[in-house]
Amino acid sequence: MRKTVLAVAFALGLATPAFSQSPVKINVGFTPVIDCLGAFVAKDLGFFEKRGLDVTITQMPNSQSMPPALLADSLQVGAVAAPILIQSRTGGFPIKIISGGTFVTNANPNGAIVVRNGVNINSPADFVGKRVASGALGSYFNVLFRQWLADNKVDPEKVTYVEVGFPQVGDVMRNGQIDASTIGQPFISRIEEAGVGKAYRWYVGDFPDGLLSNVYTTTEDWIAKNPKAVADFKEALNEANNFIKSNSEKSREIAAKYLKLPPEGMKNVPFSNYSIDVTEAQVKAWNDIMKRNKFIDGDVSLIVK
Structure with missing residues (x-):
């Protein structure tokens, strides 16, 4: 039943x-x-x-x-x-x-090295001795920046790397605590629009598509x-x-x-x-x-x- x-x-x-x-x-x-x-x-x-x-x-x-x-x-x-x-x-x-x-892709890279206004960077060699921020050491942008420096005949060990969370980069840069930052969107646009810094090079696009x-x-x-x-x-x-x-x-x-x-x-x-x-x-x-x-x-x- x-x-x-x-x-x-x-x-x-x-x-x-x-x-x-x-x-x-x-x-x-x-x-x-x-x-x-x-x-x-x-x-x-x-x-x-x-x-x-x-x-x-x-x-x-x-x-x-x-x-x-x-x-x-x-x-x-x-x-x-x-x-x-x-x-x-x-x-x-x-x-x-x-x-x-x-x-x-080279046509649409997702990261740049943003340099604080007033910091003079004319070539990769000018990053020697500078304080460069990344979200974390060993992170995507950090590793690629180190490789980019080496590809341009610059010793990556001669740069000082500091960890700064993406949302805080603009403020830390404005205060002069860092000279540059490897970072992605939407933070690149926000930093530029705030007049704090400018993308020196979209270096991620220098790597193979x-x-x-x-x-x-x-x-x-x-x-x-x-x-x-x-x-x-x-x-x-x-x-x-x-x-x-x-x-x-x-x-x-x-x-x-x-x-x-x-x-x-x-x-x-x-x-x-x-x-x-x-x-x-x-x-x-x-x-x-x-x-x-x-x-x-x-x-x-x-x-x-």
Whole structure:
């Protein structure tokens, strides 16, 4: 009798099908840069939600803070700068890439060396003895700046590097505590508009097209337990990336919301290059840069097949 009642209930849609599941909760860590726009759009427009993903977006101090948070499960996904991921992996953190985030092109680089007004810089050699800020030592902009100096025959060790959070760079620069900063958008535009400094060179664009910037990462354990959520997360990001390409005004509005900026503050900020795709060649390029700068000894494999 009980089996008959259940069968009727299923037929009438009065019982929950066995395959129905609760939404997968995912806390996504990000740093306040335009590179994370794909996640902002996917969250704001319901691209995650319609795929059964209950996503929270959490701002983190920097990329370095994300691998430990992933391991502790306080974050399930982190939008991490490529060099931080490589350093974490070589340090024993079991994390991998589940989706591409952004990449660099010469025509649209995502970072510059901004020099304080009144500081005289006419060539890379003029950075010797200067105080140059980055979000963190060993970070994306810091590592690339060191490599850029070396490529221009300047000893990177002759520059003083200091850690300053992106939102604080403008004030620290205005007070004369730093001479320059390696930084991305929207902060470059804000510093220039405030009359504090000016982009000396968009040095990130001096590297080969396709260099990885941010990638979305999680732990190997979370990947093994949530294969469908991994695929759905990547699919939602892809939908968001396509939306950004054809809806710049709405995308800027969403960026301002998550970056906590006035809408007019995003008006002239260029977008990054967004893609869910990652290749082994892109990972190798970072492996090579990290080895040349003595951050790692060997190569690591990071892509989820």
